[in-house]
Amino acid sequence: MTITDSPRFAWRGVMLDVSRTFMPLNLVKRYIDLFSQYKLNVVHLHLTDDQGWRIEIKRYPLLTEIGSKFDPEFNRMGGYYSQDEIRDLVKYAQKRNVMLVPEIELPGHACAALASYPSLSCNGVRPVIHTFLEGKSIHEEIFCAGKETTYEFIFGVIDELCELFPSPYIHIGGDEAPKARWQKCPDCQKMIKDNNLKNEEELQSLFVRRIGDYLRTKNKTLVGWDEIIDGGKLAGNEVLMFWRGWKLSEVEKEVKAGFRVVCTPTTHCYFDYPYKSISTKTIFDYDPVIPGTSDKNYLGVQANFWSHIDRSEHNIDKQLFPRILGLAETGWCKPENKDWEKFKSSAIMNIGSLIRQNVNVFNDSTLNR
Numbered sequence: 312m313t314i315t316d317s318p319r320f321a322w323r324g325v326m327l328d329v330s331r332t333f334m335p336l337n338l339v340k341r342y343i344d345l346f347s348q349y350k351l352n353v354v355h356l357h358l359t360d361d362q363g364w365r366i367e368i369k370r371y372p373l374l375t376e377i378g379s380k381f382d383p384e385f386n387r388m389g390g391y392y393s394q395d396e397i398r399d400l401v402k403y404a405q406k407r408n409v410m411l412v413p414e415i416e417l418p419g420h421a422c423a424a425l426a427s428y429p430s431l432s433c434n435g436v437r438p439v440i441h442t443f444l445e446g447k448s449i450h451e452e453i454f455c456a457g458k459e460t461t462y463e464f465i466f467g468v469i470d471e472l473c474e475l476f477p478s479p480y481i482h483i484g485g486d487e488a489p490k491a492r493w494q495k496c497p498d499c500q501k502m503i504k505d506n507n508l509k510n511e512e513e514l515q516s517l518f519v520r521r522i523g524d525y526l527r528t529k530n531k532t533l534v535g536w537d538e539i540i541d542g543g544k545l546a547g548n549e550v551l552m553f554w555r556g557w558k559l560s561e562v563e564k565e566v567k568a569g570f571r572v573v574c575t576p577t578t579h580c581y582f583d584y585p586y587k588s589i590s591t592k593t594i595f596d597y598d599p600v601i602p603g604t605s606d607k608n609y610l611g612v613q614a615n616f617w618s619h620i621d622r623s624e625h626n627i628d629k630q631l632f633p634r635i636l637g638l639a640e641t642g643w644c645k646p647e648n649k650d651w652e653k654f655k656s657s658a659i660m661n662i663g664s665l666i667r668q669n670v671n672v673f674n675d676s677t678l679n680r
């Protein structure tokens with residue numbers, strides 16, 4: 312028998328937020344095993360955020376000595392991956408045809424990094440590393456975009472990331488970066504003036520562009536959350552990770568302007584949301600390609616699992632499965648080859664197999680006969 316088949320999208324991914332809640336190495340490996348059974352081929356690791364820095368960087372040891380731990384009053388476990396563990400994880404994923412894409416959040420969501428190296432912020436004040444629910448969800452604390460030392464630091468981190476991860480893509484975050492600190496910072500304001508920029512949004516574009524230029528010298532492509540486009544003036548070869556489901560028309564504009572996108576909108580791809588808002592059928596029905604735009608600009612589709620809430624492995628399983636099956640179908644099949652009834656009977660069989668592998672699968676009513 313010969314099977315002729317090929318995927319609709321090259322990027323069929325899942326983002327695991329290992330910052331808000333640290334995931335032990337074996338748990339990440341378990342998910343790589345499970346995802347790869349369904350030919351999902353990208354695991355995007357959200358390695359840093361306000362709540363923790365989770366990867367060893369030899370040149371900046373305080374990132375893990377300080378930045379991987381919550382402040383003591385929050386009484387919650389932190390953790391990080393050593394570089395040896397990352398190398399092991401990369402090999403483990405490669406054997407299963409999974410590409411690991413690292414993400415370092417810049418310039419916002421940076422409390423853990425700035426708690427480790429406060430001089431990289433605009434005001435030099437050390438922020439607290441708190442659990443998500445016990446602090447602000449979006450902080451004013453961000454990296455200073457006006458000091459050269461910030462860029463030196465970022466390039467130093469990128470050097471080590473590029474040695475560890477063979478992925479041609481490096482994700483630099485870019486979402487939810489409030490500009491209050493930059494507005495008051497003499498260094499940031501000088502950078503705006505010296506470069507004839509209109510405002511702080513354009514400063515973020517300059518910041519992203521400088522990082523993108525550096526990544527290009529390493530043959531890497533910059534990936535960023537879709538806010539990176541808000542200040543305009545990017546190089547055009549960045550990959551946008553579209554997450555703001557309410558900004559579809561803006562994404563349409565960017566795709567038409569030639570940007571490549573990975574689609575992860577809040578409307579279909581947020582697997583930390585409850586099933587009543589995003590069911591297996593919701594992600595199955597999703598077609599990332601906006602009518603009137605070219606297929607070629609869509610690298611693919613990805614589910615995001617944010618770990619704001621401290622969930623046990625048992626609960627993470629439930630958030631991911633069976634929705635992962637719908638994601639795999641949307642990533643692989645052209646719309647004309649999708650058939651809900653056929654998918655449903657195969658999903659029911661696969662749920663049996665997942666349960667035998669000790670996966671705690673949620674009882675999604677859209678899959679009931």
Ligand SMILES: [Zn+2]
Binds near residue numbers: 433457497498499
């Ligand atoms: Zn500044």
